[in-house]
Amino acid sequence: MCSYVVEKTALTGSAKAAGTWSPINTAVVSVDHPFHAPVEHALIVDFTNAGRPVSERVALELSVASARELIACMQTALDAFGEGG
Amino acid sequence: MYQGLLAETVTVVGHNDDEIGAYLARPLGPGPFPGVLVIHHAPGWDTATKEIARRFAYEGYIAICPNLYHRFGPDLSTDDAAAAARAGGWVTTEQFLADAAGALRHVRGLPVSNGKVGAIGYCSGGRQSFLAACELPVDAAIDCYGAFVVNGSPPEMPLRMEPVIDRAPKISCPILGLFGVEDTRPSPDEVAQIDAELTRLGKEHEFHSFQNAGHGFFAVDRTMYRVEAAVEGWRLILDFYGRHLA
Numbered sequence: 576m577c578s579y580v581v582e583k584t585a586l587t588g589s590a591k592a593a594g595t596w597s598p599i600n601t602a603v604v605s606v607d608h609p610f611h612a613p614v615e616h617a618l619i620v621d622f623t624n625a626g627r628p629v630s631e632r633v634a635l636e637l638s639v640a641s642a643r644e645l646i647a648c649m650q651t652a653l654d655a656f657g658e659g660g
Numbered sequence: 661m662y663q664g665l666l667a668e669t670v671t672v673v674g675h676n677d678d679e680i681g682a683y684l685a686r687p688l689g690p691g692p693f694p695g696v697l698v699i700h701h702a703p704g705w706d707t708a709t710k711e712i713a714r715r716f717a718y719e720g721y722i723a724i725c726p727n728l729y730h731r732f733g734p735d736l737s738t739d740d741a742a743a744a745a746r747a748g749g750w751v752t753t754e755q756f757l758a759d760a761a762g763a764l765r766h767v768r769g770l771p772v773s774n775g776k777v778g779a780i781g782y783c784s785g786g787r788q789s790f791l792a793a794c795e796l797p798v799d800a801a802i803d804c805y806g807a808f809v810v811n812g813s814p815p816e817m818p819l820r821m822e823p824v825i826d827r828a829p830k831i832s833c834p835i836l837g838l839f840g841v842e843d844t845r846p847s848p849d850e851v852a853q854i855d856a857e858l859t860r861l862g863k864e865h866e867f868h869s870f871q872n873a874g875h876g877f878f879a880v881d882r883t884m885y886r887v888e889a890a891v892e893g894w895r896l897i898l899d900f901y902g903r904h905l906a
Contacts, residue, residue: 577784608783611739615883619746629741629744
């Protein structure tokens with residue numbers, strides 16, 4: 576289905592696409608039909624910089640299973656790092 | 661027999677008198693031809709949906725597919741427009757209905773139109789086709805696995821999708837519903853509820869649910885494609901429009 580599941584979060588960081596680094600300040604996260612990934616539904620993340628064209632976003636489409644594994648991997652890495660940063 | 665068609669982008673006047681892009685495909689020749697409003701799914705005004713419009717033209721229909729994401733950027737690529745729609749809250753029901761009404765007017769204004777226009781939508785467009793049947797002057801409507809018709813979106817979702825079944829008393833045309841039994845939105849139970857409500861209201865309709873098919877079984881570029889359901893679905897579509905739009 577077209578789920579319309581969309582979440583947004585502000586963040587601080589940078590992302591690289593087409594060989595160029597850019598600041599990003601927003602992530603739009605959805606679980607819906609992807610554009611390119613060969614799965615029925617994907618975790619879709621658009622990293623954007625408010626005020627910049629949507630075509631400059633850095634986009635990810637991950638299978639739902641891959642997304643869960645990535646989240647766990649990221650959490651493990653952050654836990655290993657500990658507090659601060 | 662000679663066969664030819666014309667496919668091009670045109671401009672239609674939609675919500676707030678905005679001019680929006682639309683993809684129009686029609687047979688060559690003097691007509692008169694019936695029309696079909698093709699409503700794209702949430703991933704956008706994409707290649708596969710325009711291919712559906714060309715299929716209708718091949719079958720003898722004037723097909724028009726308005727770009728419902730035009731206002732997010734008329735020149736954006738399909739995936740960028742869909743990203744903008746996700747970030748921007750998609751489109752409102754009011755805006756969709758006015759854009760669809762503009763597309764209907766455009767088709768009926770063509771010299772080759774026979775004056776009759778059906779609607780068909782896929783996925784989110786299925787729900788919007790149901791809405792068109794309730795609110796717009798269409799002569800036949802097809803809902804292909806539209807979600808959130810009888811049940812709204814879950815409360816935990818930040819974007820509220822309202823059910824539209826309460827508008828069903830206003831339906832003024834026959835409805836064809838095509839669904840997959842493996843779908844979860846709409847689930848077979850939801851499909852049964854829509855079917856029962858249309859029966860209760862005395863609205864002409866026929867629903868078909870395909871085995872071995874879930875959501876999106878017409879989508880030739882996606883893993884959900886199911887050839888048997890899609891082939892039989894196209895047969896049912898052309899039979900339905902043949903009876904109601906000629």
